Amino acid sequence: MGLSAEAGVFVGASVQQYVKQTLGDAGSSLYVSTALIIVLATVGTYVLLDAFKSMKLDRMGKAKEAEEEKPTRIALALRKIHIPGTMIYFKINDRISFLVTVPLGFATGFLAATIAVGGFIGVPSIIYLLGVPSLIASGTELVIAFLMGTIGTFKYAWHGFVDIRLAMLILLGSLFGVQLGAIGTTYVKGYMIKFVMGVIMLIILVSRATVVPVYLAQLG
Numbered sequence: 001m002g003l004s005a006e007a008g009v010f011v012g013a014s015v016q017q018y019v020k021q022t023l024g025d026a027g028s029s030l031y032v033s034t035a036l037i038i039v040l041a042t043v044g045t046y047v048l049l050d051a052f053k054s055m056k057l058d059r060m061g062k063a064k065e066a067e068e069e070k071p072t073r074i075a076l077a078l079r080k081i082h083i084p085g086t087m088i089y090f091k092i093n094d095r096i097s098f099l100v101t102v103p104l105g106f107a108t109g110f111l112a113a114t115i116a117v118g119g120f121i122g123v124p125s126i127i128y129l130l131g132v133p134s135l136i137a138s139g140t141e142l143v144i145a146f147l148m149g150t151i152g153t154f155k156y157a158w159h160g161f162v163d164i165r166l167a168m169l170i171l172l173g174s175l176f177g178v179q180l181g182a183i184g185t186t187y188v189k190g191y192m193i194k195f196v197m198g199v200i201m202l203i204i205l206v207s208r209a210t211v212v213p214v215y216l217a218q219l220g
Contacts, residue, residue: 001105001122002147008109009152016114017159028217033208033215036115043124044201047194054191071131078129104129105144112148121195135189142178177215
């Protein structure tokens with residue numbers, strides 16, 4: 001996924017630069033906000049519904065079922081796709097064609113270059129389309145994010161779109177945040193990770209939706 005995500009970052013950054021050159025800052029902001037709204041509305045709603053389903057099972061005394069995180073029907077169907085020479089045994093006790101991960105990685109990279117957060121689609125796609133447990137999905141996405149960030153940074157910096165001082169200050173805070181997050185995910189239940197992720201998505205969706213009229217007005 002990291003390799004195909006790199007291609008997605010390259011294409012996404014190119015599209016972003018084209019929009020900015022064509023429509024200016026307002027057009028670029030509108031593009032980013034629209035992409036965020038579409039992705040967050042779709043993925044956030046699905047993740048929240050799944051979290052509530054698991055919570056309901058837990059309250060009914062079916063904690064084991066709530067934490068099982070059984071693969072979705074889509075994930076099971078994708079695992080049945082057998083392409084000779086492409087099958088890889090992953091940490092989910094099953095084999096999947098690595099070609100299945102290509103579009104998922106590309107979409108993650110494209111969104112990372114567009115809205116700077118590919119994890120919004122990366123983690124849910126790993127969970128629901130590949131049938132990977134939440135904890136493994138979160139850890140795997142961190143590695144993918146590192147690979148995407150490396151290439152994406154150079155591409156944006158080449159065009160002068162990186163504020164290194166601001167980045168270092170935010171990175172300093174994230175060094176503590178990522179440690180707390182990693183520790184926290186080992187103690188909470190799997191469905192709580194989904195719940196928090198879904199809530200954050202919907203909060204950001206609302207904040208972006210409120211500024212869309214502003215960008216439209218600026219574009220006339």
